Amino acid sequence: MNYKYRPMGKRSILRAAFFTIALFSFSCPVASDPDLLDTDVPEAIQIVTSANSRSVRPMSQEEAVQLFLGYRNRLNDGTLVTLIDLPVGPTRKHFYLRLTNKNPVQVRATWSRLVFSGRVRPPIEADSPKEALEWLASMPNAIGYLPASIQDQRLKVLLVVPND
Amino acid sequence: MNNFTLNALISMWVLLASSPSTAQASPSGNDNRETENAGPAPAVALNDASPVRFQFSGFGTLGMVYTDAKDLRFIRPSLSHSSSENPDFAPDTVIGVQGNLSLGQRASIVVQGISRKNTYNNYEPRATLAFASYAIAPFLTVRAGRMRMPFFMLSETSDINYANPWIRPPTEIYSLVPFNDLDGVDLLLSDNFGKWNVELHSYFGGSSAHIYQSGKGRLNGSGLDITATNGRLTLFAAHGEARMSMKWNDKDFQNLSSMLASPFVLNGDRILQDLSGDKGRARISSVAMQWDDTRWLLIAEYSCLRTTRYTPNAQAWEITAARRYGNFTPYLAFADFVRHRKNGTITSEKTGIPDLDAAVQAFTAPRNLGQSRATLGLRWDFYRNTALKLEYSRIRTKNNSWGSLFPTDLAKPRVENRRINTIGASVDVTF
Numbered sequence: 001m002n003y004k005y006r007p008m009g010k011r012s013i014l015r016a017a018f019f020t021i022a023l024f025s026f027s028c029p030v031a032s033d034p035d036l037l038d039t040d041v042p043e044a045i046q047i048v049t050s051a052n053s054r055s056v057r058p059m060s061q062e063e064a065v066q067l068f069l070g071y072r073n074r075l076n077d078g079t080l081v082t083l084i085d086l087p088v089g090p091t092r093k094h095f096y097l098r099l100t101n102k103n104p105v106q107v108r109a110t111w112s113r114l115v116f117s118g119r120v121r122p123p124i125e126a127d128s129p130k131e132a133l134e135w136l137a138s139m140p141n142a143i144g145y146l147p148a149s150i151q152d153q154r155l156k157v158l159l160v161v162p163n164d
Numbered sequence: 165m166n167n168f169t170l171n172a173l174i175s176m177w178v179l180l181a182s183s184p185s186t187a188q189a190s191p192s193g194n195d196n197r198e199t200e201n202a203g204p205a206p207a208v209a210l211n212d213a214s215p216v217r218f219q220f221s222g223f224g225t226l227g228m229v230y231t232d233a234k235d236l237r238f239i240r241p242s243l244s245h246s247s248s249e250n251p252d253f254a255p256d257t258v259i260g261v262q263g264n265l266s267l268g269q270r271a272s273i274v275v276q277g278i279s280r281k282n283t284y285n286n287y288e289p290r291a292t293l294a295f296a297s298y299a300i301a302p303f304l305t306v307r308a309g310r311m312r313m314p315f316f317m318l319s320e321t322s323d324i325n326y327a328n329p330w331i332r333p334p335t336e337i338y339s340l341v342p343f344n345d346l347d348g349v350d351l352l353l354s355d356n357f358g359k360w361n362v363e364l365h366s367y368f369g370g371s372s373a374h375i376y377q378s379g380k381g382r383l384n385g386s387g388l389d390i391t392a393t394n395g396r397l398t399l400f401a402a403h404g405e406a407r408m409s410m411k412w413n414d415k416d417f418q419n420l421s422s423m424l425a426s427p428f429v430l431n432g433d434r435i436l437q438d439l440s441g442d443k444g445r446a447r448i449s450s451v452a453m454q455w456d457d458t459r460w461l462l463i464a465e466y467s468c469l470r471t472t473r474y475t476p477n478a479q480a481w482e483i484t485a486a487r488r489y490g491n492f493t494p495y496l497a498f499a500d501f502v503r504h505r506k507n508g509t510i511t512s513e514k515t516g517i518p519d520l521d522a523a524v525q526a527f528t529a530p531r532n533l534g535q536s537r538a539t540l541g542l543r544w545d546f547y548r549n550t551a552l553k554l555e556y557s558r559i560r561t562k563n564n565s566w567g568s569l570f571p572t573d574l575a576k577p578r579v580e581n582r583r584i585n586t587i588g589a590s591v592d593v594t595f
Contacts, residue, residue: 062359069395071361072354078302080269088548100395101458105491105545112223112327112594117312117320118274118293119352121219121264 044148045095047159053140055079058158065100067143069107070114073121083123084132084144091129095145098161219264225325227256227332227553227590236569236579238586240335241533242342242373245285246570254281256332256590258323262293270299278323283374292323292345305352313346313371314389317400317452317465326592329461329495329543331553334482335568336501337467339533341448343371343383365389376530377414383407383446400452409442410474420527423520431513435524437473438511444473461486461493475531476503476510486543493543500536503565525564529580535567536560541588549595555588 047064049056055077059067066072067083074080086092088104096107115122126132129146136144137154148160229238230251239246240255247254260278267273276293295309312320322333322344348369355362368386375381385406392399417440424432437443452465463484470477479502486495510528514521541555561567561582569584571577 062356065359065395066356066361071393071395072356074299074302076302078299080299102395102456103458103488104548105551106456108549108594109327112324113318113321115221115264116223116260116262116276116324116327118262118264118276118295118297118307121266121272122221124219 044163045091045098045145045161046148046150046157047143047145047161048136048155048157049143050137050140051154051156053142053156056081056141056143056156056158061099061159061161064159064161068096068123069100069102070111070120079141082121082139082142084135084142085123085125086129086132086145087125087127091145091147095161098163217266219266220261221264221595222259222261223324223326223592223594224259225256225323225331225590225592226253227325227588228253229255229331229586229588231569232585232587233569233582235572235576236582236584237572239568239570240332241339241568242283242375243339243344244281245283247281248572256325256588257281258325260292260323272297280323283376303353303355305354306349307352308349309347311346311348311350311367311369313341313343313383313404314365314367315341315387315402315404315448316450316467317391317398317402317454319344324594325553325590326549326551326594329463329484329486329493329553330497330539330541331555331588331590334465334480334497334499334537336480336499336533336535336537337450337465337482339568340467340469340478340480340501341383341446342373342375342381344373345371347371359394361393363389363391365391375410376412379410379412379414379417381411382409382442385446387448396455396457398454398456400450400454402448402450404448406446406448408444408446408471408474410440410444411442412440416527420523423523424515429515429517429520431515435511435513435515438513439524439527440474444471446471459488461488461495474510478503478533491545493545495539495541495543497539497541498537499539501533501567502562503532503534526577529564530566530570530577532562532565533567534562534565535569536562549593551592553588553590553592555586555590557586557588559584559586 047059056075056079067081093104096102096104100107102110111122114120126135129150132144133146133150133152136142137152143158228251231238237247237250237252238255244255258278258280260276262274262276265273273296274293275291277289278292279287279289281287291310292312293310295307295311297305297307299305314320316337318328318333319338321327322338325332346367346369348367350365350367353364366388370382370384373381383406385404387402387404389400389402421436423429424436426432447470448467450465450467455462466479466481468479480500482497482499484495484497486493510531511524537557537559539555539557541553544552546552559567559569561569561580564580566579569579571579
């Protein structure tokens, strides 16, 4: 990284602070963010529902983003869907990063605003991928995400979120 | 690399096996495939015992604020009671819990209760949401009961500090009106256009507020908000109109009103009508934006309050720039609150009696929130769903105005035209 010395403003602490923020913002590209690199890159992630959820059709990336950011909780035909979240971990983190370009804090903040204004129900968090799989396989109109390596006849794939 | 190749192969296989799964796939070709896939029907018994019909969630902030002036304390005007402690935990500490009960596909009930130091100087819990909602159509929901008065971009979640970069939403804007509840009905019209989600929010109803000491305020009106977001950029505009009553009942006001009511005081009646009563009208307009990408969080808000009585016209703005470095988010914010009618006083009438005019002026000053502020802060997301925030603010109160500060000794208030430093620290959680 190139840290370039820039003379600081002399007039006030605030100006100095502003320059400090500006300096860091230009000299630290986001790719150097250790939080984004310290985990193994997970496999491709698939958005799935129960094979029995006949009204749930494969979806576009835009629809998936809107569902998983809480901007809609119904499909175009009016079907109310229930979102299933994996427990906190690399798959969940990278799913949201790849699909919505938001980190876990941003996702949580976005959902907090929607849930606590009474707009939408929060996703249901499973204790494990196995539990999520069971819920997704058995609950009609439940939509969730799983590592693409998980295959199950009871599931229907709606979208594969590609590896970056 | 092996993992990567394997994963790529698996994902390709999944793509091929379920060809409808990409956005580009033709929808018409998918239906048959879906029906075929649906073959062995799984047990649907879990549908009845689905893991959730009721969901519980909550939020909280433990916050303290230190004021560097011995004779002043920081307050959240119209939200919290003044305190003599320094540092003070009253302005920002809050806990809230919420239950969402779904009743089938269309109906639900939401109840939210919070506890925070209120204007009665206690922590008695109160309902901030208690409404029933019904989806008339996929894009149209009607709600009735207690909601939040949605005058500003973040008013519906102004207690959810985890969702914001700062310790608290800008007091300049969020204290413009002391009415936080909306007891009434609203309609949410929400639709998606490409990457954009657009929500029209119309509402009507009323709101009551307990104001300084033992006064009461009441607002009845209606309004319309529009919010458009594509996940990164959010645009917000709102307009509300209401009838407003404001009835002070503190000793200062009782003394003042008995003097003004005297038939020998010029304009006394008119001044009283400007100060307190139930014939006010208010119009509140707001525009706001938020930009939220992986690096930057930029927020700008502007709100304007026009009233006929009880409080002068005012406008407030704030602008925030925050930059993310992993789990650290430093931010810089500026805000300003200007009362711009009648030189910051509630009434332009004069009695001609210097002492009485001074008393009227002294009465209006605590009700004027005019101040400008610069804030430098740091948010640290040090644990799951938990954020630590540190904030330094420099507040300058304006002429004839107390801003968000309150004197420890009401007998000798000296708040106007002061420069005050505050330091805040808080931990926010959601669960």
